[in-house]
Amino acid sequence: VRCQHCPPLRALxxxxxxxRASDEHKKEPWASSSQQxxxxxxxxxxxxxxPQGPRPSYTGQGGQESEDYESxxxxxxxxxxxxxxxxxxxxxxxxxxAEGAKTLGLSVAAAGMFHSDGSELVLHFxxxxxxxxxxxxxxxxxxxxxxxxxKKPLDEFLRDAVExxxxxxxPYIEKWPQALSVLLLPRNIPSSLTLLTSxxxxxxxxxxxxxxxxxxxxxxxxxxxIYNTTELVMMQDxxxxxxxxxxxxxxxxxxxxxxxxxxxxxxxxxxxxVQGLMGAAVTVSN
Amino acid sequence: xxxxxxxxxxxxxxxxDSMTLGIHRVWKDILVHKMNPCPGTLLLDVAGGTGDxxxxxxxxxxxxxxxxxxxxxxNHQNLSWQEIFESYQKDKFNSLGDSQVVVCDxxxxxxxxxxxxxxHLGYSEGLSWVLGNAEELPFDxxxxxxxxxxxxxxxxxxxxLALQEAYRVLKPGGRFLCxxxxxxxxxxxxxxxxxxxxxxxxxxxxVIAGDWRSYQYLVESIxxxxxxxxxKAMIEDAGFFKVDYENLNFGIVAIHSGFKL
Numbered sequence: 001v002r003c004q005h006c007p008p009l010r011a012l013x014x015x016x017x018x019x020r021a022s023d024e025h026k027k028e029p030w031a032s033s034s035q036q037x038x039x040x041x042x043x044x045x046x047x048x049x050x051p052q053g054p055r056p057s058y059t060g061q062g063g064q065e066s067e068d069y070e071s072x073x074x075x076x077x078x079x080x081x082x083x084x085x086x087x088x089x090x091x092x093x094x095x096x097x098a099e100g101a102k103t104l105g106l107s108v109a110a111a112g113m114f115h116s117d118g119s120e121l122v123l124h125f126x127x128x129x130x131x132x133x134x135x136x137x138x139x140x141x142x143x144x145x146x147x148x149x150x151k152k153p154l155d156e157f158l159r160d161a162v163e164x165x166x167x168x169x170x171p172y173i174e175k176w177p178q179a180l181s182v183l184l185l186p187r188n189i190p191s192s193l194t195l196l197t198s199x200x201x202x203x204x205x206x207x208x209x210x211x212x213x214x215x216x217x218x219x220x221x222x223x224x225x226i227y228n229t230t231e232l233v234m235m236q237d238x239x240x241x242x243x244x245x246x247x248x249x250x251x252x253x254x255x256x257x258x259x260x261x262x263x264x265x266x267x268x269x270x271x272x273x274v275q276g277l278m279g280a281a282v283t284v285s286n
Numbered sequence: 287x288x289x290x291x292x293x294x295x296x297x298x299x300x301x302x303d304s305m306t307l308g309i310h311r312v313w314k315d316i317l318v319h320k321m322n323p324c325p326g327t328l329l330l331d332v333a334g335g336t337g338d339x340x341x342x343x344x345x346x347x348x349x350x351x352x353x354x355x356x357x358x359x360x361n362h363q364n365l366s367w368q369e370i371f372e373s374y375q376k377d378k379f380n381s382l383g384d385s386q387v388v389v390c391d392x393x394x395x396x397x398x399x400x401x402x403x404x405x406h407l408g409y410s411e412g413l414s415w416v417l418g419n420a421e422e423l424p425f426d427x428x429x430x431x432x433x434x435x436x437x438x439x440x441x442x443x444x445x446x447l448a449l450q451e452a453y454r455v456l457k458p459g460g461r462f463l464c465x466x467x468x469x470x471x472x473x474x475x476x477x478x479x480x481x482x483x484x485x486x487x488x489x490x491x492x493v494i495a496g497d498w499r500s501y502q503y504l505v506e507s508i509x510x511x512x513x514x515x516x517x518k519a520m521i522e523d524a525g526f527f528k529v530d531y532e533n534l535n536f537g538i539v540a541i542h543s544g545f546k547l
Contacts, residue, residue: 072527072547075547094322095324095354098324101459106457106458107431107432107459107460108324108326108431108459109321109327109457109459109460109461110545111324112543113528116322
């Protein structure tokens, strides 16, 4: 029999839950990577999934904690992770989410918590991949710092980072075009764009880029271009072990290296030209 | 309540159409779309008397199942004829994919009308009709995937009990969906709506069903019913999470949804 006089108790639990939930938030996986260097904070996977009511605790009104505290978001996280297993068969859809929920012992109706187009599943996967990449790069950096590995030259570093990230797509490569189209839905573009830019920032950060001048934008744009085009090539690639894709990647990175040299030349030339024009304008006005 | 619906049962569908100018069909369609059931779902439709939600659910699941089978066949292009034949046989007798609806209503007359409609429209498998009270459901705990109550919860005397029962019979992860008349916040629309409700509907009730009083009761019960936020709080009190509501037609009708997590 449920206690009908529990609202005040529930409010207490709710505020405690709120505090715990906000702490939980701070311990999100990518807090490990240095976020202070990013201009924009990495997007949370489901910003629109915030519960509207008071954050209810898992203990229910009885107050007995029979299981560990788990917020709704963590549960959603678990469902989406479980759902990834079913993506090769069902695609990035609510069906995959339903199957995932089933493996956790929940009803298939739990998939109703998410959008019926599978957006959250794709975004979740992308952010998980980014986290994995961060951890990988951090590990490599530690090895370099400890002197156990050599610091890679820039082009090799970029190449390896992009390759590592793209390799994470391989198990889902058949349904990846569907995922890309979901990421491009107007509703998802803010989140997917933020995820992409934070991943690129991450790579540049571990590449040793600390500058914040004009070149930072170009570097970001260049690497984004390399990543996106390589991803598209990978969709169409049927060579063994995706060797065509890696070769394409190598060429693009090499292009970028030469371009950066010419770019700085162009820039200095451009500055000189501008100065000349300014001088001419001043002369003319006099 | 029982007598109101005894009178109303036979003309229920006709009255619905005329009162809401047929829009109630759209509302119910939206409810099932929001549910987005996949084959294998067990639905409990409470106060579902004439079976509107149940039939829509079956249609939806059937079409999803069709698409699933088509996709499976496409992926099985390399199978031998024998294997294709076998898999086709197996799936042919499973057009609903094991989905089931249990329609529960407190009123025998409504259930009778529902059964007749089902027979008339050709719905045979996956349907059960059970007599029961929403405040005390004759089912075990943790049984159903989805619990719906469309235009029924305002007729329940103790809404909190009904919500608790809903929580009880749902599986973990199960979903509670409630479609009901609700509060219109837009002042202009609210005035028009009031006018329509109090002047037109009872008259329609008299003309079509020969029963002024029942429809007067109906309109008054709509006004008495708690508004969206209050109902949401009540649903949360019953233990549901991720409780949310969606207004249809500016709040004339609202769909509340909650999960048992």
